[in-house]
Amino acid sequence: MEILDSDILILGTGIAGFTSALHASEASGKLRISMISKLHAMRSHSVAAEGGISGVLYPGTDSKEIHAYDTVKGSDYLADQDAVELLAENAPSEIKFFDHIGVPWNRGDGGKIQQRPFGGMSSPRTAFAADKTGFFMMRALYDEALSRENIGIFHEHFATKLLIINGKSIGAFAFDIATGEEKIFRAKACIIATGGASRTFGFTTTSYSTTGDGTAMAYREGIPLKNMEFVQFHPTGLVPSGILITEAARGEGAYLINAKGERFMADYAKSKMELAPRDIVSRAIITEINKGNGLKEEDSGMEHVLLDLRHLDKNVINVKLPMVKELTMKMLDLDPSKEPIPVRPVAHFTMGGIHTDINGRILMADGKPLAGAWAIGEAGCVSVHGANRLGSNSLSQCSVWGRLAGKAAADYALHYNGNIADERSMMDVASAESARISSMLSSKGTKTPYDIRERLCAEMDKNMYVFRTSEGMAAAEKAVLGLMREFKDIYIEDKGSVYNTNLRDAFETENLLTLAYAIIVSAKPRLESRGAHAMVEYPKRDDSNWLKHTLVYRQGEGYAISYIPVKITRWKPEERRY
Numbered sequence: 079m080e081i082l083d084s085d086i087l088i089l090g091t092g093i094a095g096f097t098s099a100l101h102a103s104e105a106s107g108k109l110r111i112s113m114i115s116k117l118h119a120m121r122s123h124s125v126a127a128e129g130g131i132s133g134v135l136y137p138g139t140d141s142k143e144i145h146a147y148d149t150v151k152g153s154d155y156l157a158d159q160d161a162v163e164l165l166a167e168n169a170p171s172e173i174k175f176f177d178h179i180g181v182p183w184n185r186g187d188g189g190k191i192q193q194r195p196f197g198g199m200s201s202p203r204t205a206f207a208a209d210k211t212g213f214f215m216m217r218a219l220y221d222e223a224l225s226r227e228n229i230g231i232f233h234e235h236f237a238t239k240l241l242i243i244n245g246k247s248i249g250a251f252a253f254d255i256a257t258g259e260e261k262i263f264r265a266k267a268c269i270i271a272t273g274g275a276s277r278t279f280g281f282t283t284t285s286y287s288t289t290g291d292g293t294a295m296a297y298r299e300g301i302p303l304k305n306m307e308f309v310q311f312h313p314t315g316l317v318p319s320g321i322l323i324t325e326a327a328r329g330e331g332a333y334l335i336n337a338k339g340e341r342f343m344a345d346y347a348k349s350k351m352e353l354a355p356r357d358i359v360s361r362a363i364i365t366e367i368n369k370g371n372g373l374k375e376e377d378s379g380m381e382h383v384l385l386d387l388r389h390l391d392k393n394v395i396n397v398k399l400p401m402v403k404e405l406t407m408k409m410l411d412l413d414p415s416k417e418p419i420p421v422r423p424v425a426h427f428t429m430g431g432i433h434t435d436i437n438g439r440i441l442m443a444d445g446k447p448l449a450g451a452w453a454i455g456e457a458g459c460v461s462v463h464g465a466n467r468l469g470s471n472s473l474s475q476c477s478v479w480g481r482l483a484g485k486a487a488a489d490y491a492l493h494y495n496g497n498i499a500d501e502r503s504m505m506d507v508a509s510a511e512s513a514r515i516s517s518m519l520s521s522k523g524t525k526t527p528y529d530i531r532e533r534l535c536a537e538m539d540k541n542m543y544v545f546r547t548s549e550g551m552a553a554a555e556k557a558v559l560g561l562m563r564e565f566k567d568i569y570i571e572d573k574g575s576v577y578n579t580n581l582r583d584a585f586e587t588e589n590l591l592t593l594a595y596a597i598i599v600s601a602k603p604r605l606e607s608r609g610a611h612a613m614v615e616y617p618k619r620d621d622s623n624w625l626k627h628t629l630v631y632r633q634g635e636g637y638a639i640s641y642i643p644v645k646i647t648r649w650k651p652e653e654r655r656y
């Protein structure tokens with residue numbers, strides 16, 4: 079088995095991973111940085127980000143303090159306020175950093191970077207490159223990384239295990255998808271930036287690869303996951319595919335209307351209307367549908383409402399929302415300037431993730447850091463989004479914590495003393511993982527991972543969606559436990575080593591099962607409604623019992639749950655009104 083040595087290993091080449099690599103690289107040209115991606119780096123999910131990145135560029139009516147307040151209120155007061163202040167403080171310089179490395183921001187008079195409003199914002203503060211922001215940010219990061227001699231990118235390498243020896247992170251075990259070759263990536267420091275886990279759901283905006291692998295690997299090592307019950311449902315998933323229609327459409331003035339043609343948001347968020355936070359708009363849409371005010375798509379039977387862009391200037395659609403038009407034309411042969419778009423809430427973002435401190439360092443259940451390990455981007459939970467993320471705050475989170483973790487990991491690696499790990503212990507762990515892969519490949523079970531994945535997604539769509547009930551969550555728990563048992567009886571059709579996507583897909587299914595279970599067992603005890611976790615039997619937020627973060631972590635073959643307080647610095651929880 080090949081051992082590849084570097085100073086810093088970064089799992090993931092999305093916006094978070096690349097940002098951390100560039101800042102680690104800058105800290106010292108001497109450090110060797112390896113990046114692993116299960117896809118070609120430029121196919122990382124971040125390329126799909128559309129609407130923009132938040133950050134106050136022009137203080138006046140807006141300020142960093144207002145950005146922080148909006149974020150805390152949007153989070154339903156579950157965000158750690160010190161982390162939110164850090165986000166708001168640093169986000170503007172991140173937008174300027176991306177300007178310097180070549181992102182073609184939309185600009186207005188005098189060349190000023192334009193900013194548009196997103197849900198829950200008091201002022202327009204989202205910078206954007208049309209509605210293809212993620213693509214342009216990734217392009218600039220990738221070009222920049224290619225120009226750095228000390229950054230090596232391993233495309234299409236699938237990590238299956240974090241290597242943790244004697245309480246210290248020393249890298250990861252991965253196989254090359256093209257050849258099946260197994261490799262140990264040994265490093266002094268490791269940054270996990272493997273993205274979110276929205277593919278636990280079937281109706282989702284995210285790419286097929288968004289299977290939360292790093293988060294599941296961390297769970298298997300006993301690392302706590304924080305706030306997993308909070309899954310964001312974006313209000314406007316295109317029906318029936320689930321492809322995202324960006325919130326930027328509402329930011330540019332689109333309306334939501336029901337079957338009667340009414341702008342129903344007036345009944346749910348009178349002042350913000352369509353630009354209320356996503357949890358509120360999603361609940362409003364499902365409530366309208368439940369009241370009988372929805373429409374039905376014939377082929378799929380999906381109930382939905384309509385997103386109306388017909389009143390917008392055609393120039394706005396062509397210049398600021400070209401992808402919305404491209405998508406609806408391609409998918410539905412629908413011109414949004416002539417017909418409204420069918421939409422319903424769709425799984426979109428993982429607010430929870432690997433438990434970290436304010437600097438992105440991974441924390442164990444006893445609150446102590448795991449030496450040499452950071453988790454950033456959608457894989458990590460700092461937590462800045464709390465129970466509900468505001469649109470465009472993810473890209474700023476990826477960049478702010480990418481920079482922080484990259485610099486901190488570089489500092490850690492530069493001051494590292496002694497051997498990374500006892501070679502024998504490392505080989506023992508790697509050999510056990512290799513044996514696990516072999517036994518998976520040779521298993522003669524009767525179930526296919528694809529069937530299990532499909533049934534898992536259907537269960538999550540049914541029972542863990544926008545509104546949840548105790549009965550539904552109990553049913554979901556039982557079903558997922560059953561699927562986990564079935565997974566022990568899988569077979570993998572392809573027994574070869576070259577591009578064995580069956581093997582990769584089996585690992586992804588295993589990770590999805592782990593995380594779906596973590597979502598359910600974190601959600602079940604939370605007997606309140608907060609942000610994206612809305613319980614029918616407990617419709618109100620309950621600060622006296624539930625103003626706390628959930629931690630779920632593996633204990634033996636079972637799991638344990640504990641809670642830690644939310645950090646409140648300036649803003650006392652109050653009722654959210656929009």
Ligand SMILES: Cc1cc2nc3c(=O)[nH]c(=O)nc-3n(C[C@H](O)[C@H](O)[C@H](O)COP(=O)(O)OP(=O)(O)OC[C@H]3O[C@@H](n4cnc5c(N)ncnc54)[C@H](O)[C@@H]3O)c2cc1C
Binds near residue numbers: 455473474
């Ligand atoms: C359609 C859409 C539009 C969005 N638009 C916006 C927006 O406009 N603004 C905003 O703020 N947010 C937006 N978001 C959210 C935002 O795009 C994501 O939260 C963010 O891009 C996540 O970046 P990341 O770097 O954490 O992970 P990702 O970009 O998901 O990258 C994950 C990386 O990890 C690698 N990886 C995963 N598992 C493994 C493994 N087992 N082995 C090796 N490598 C692995 C992948 O190959 C990939 O390189 C949007 C989300 C969606 C779905």
